[in-house]
Amino acid sequence: DTEVTQTPKHLVMGMTNKKSLKCEQHMGHRAMYWYKQKAKKPPELMFVYSYEKLSINESVPSRFSPECPNSSLLNLHLHALQPEDSALYLCASSQVRLSGNTIYFGEGSWLTVV
């Protein structure tokens, strides 16, 4: 079982909808991540928050908007998505060290854009 919990597990949304994915961890980690994973591919990094500040944005389109309300929570706001955005969205967390950070993943939110 993972200690990173994500909701919802499944989401179907239209291209004009606005929805949000939510993530919570209680491991005391101060880095939180959003990844996107397509079937049979490794995950692709989207965003990293470190100490609640956005530290990495991997040139993600603005229709994805991350938010880190506090050290335990991470949201991903979705608006005007395209069908090709359908994927598994993974939240993850880790400690913040100079090196050797183990990243722990949540179960993911399966997103289908219709």
Added chain:
Amino acid sequence: AQSVSQHNHHVILSEAASLELGCNYSYGGTVNLFWYVQYPGQHLQLLLKYFSGDPLVKGIKGFEAEFIKSKFSFNLRKPSVQWSDTAEYFCAVDVVDYQLIWGAGTKLIIKP
């Protein structure tokens, strides 16, 4: 640019067979190495990791991996696989803060 290669994209074995999945990386400096597993329809789970020390690391579910610095390799092994080991296996390397470089993955199918 740094990269991670997993040599086998698909591996099919019978139960009780021995397993070795290859992973090579291209980076000359200090690395942290990981193997993750993703069972069908499930999330990524950490199998094992190497940061420093003994190059032979043991993970969960009977898996182990050996870091061979001279070969830039971190191969995953299991002496006797089970049907429940059917999954996708990803090797990853941490060379930059927060960013894992991932291999393409190996789909392992165990025939009962």
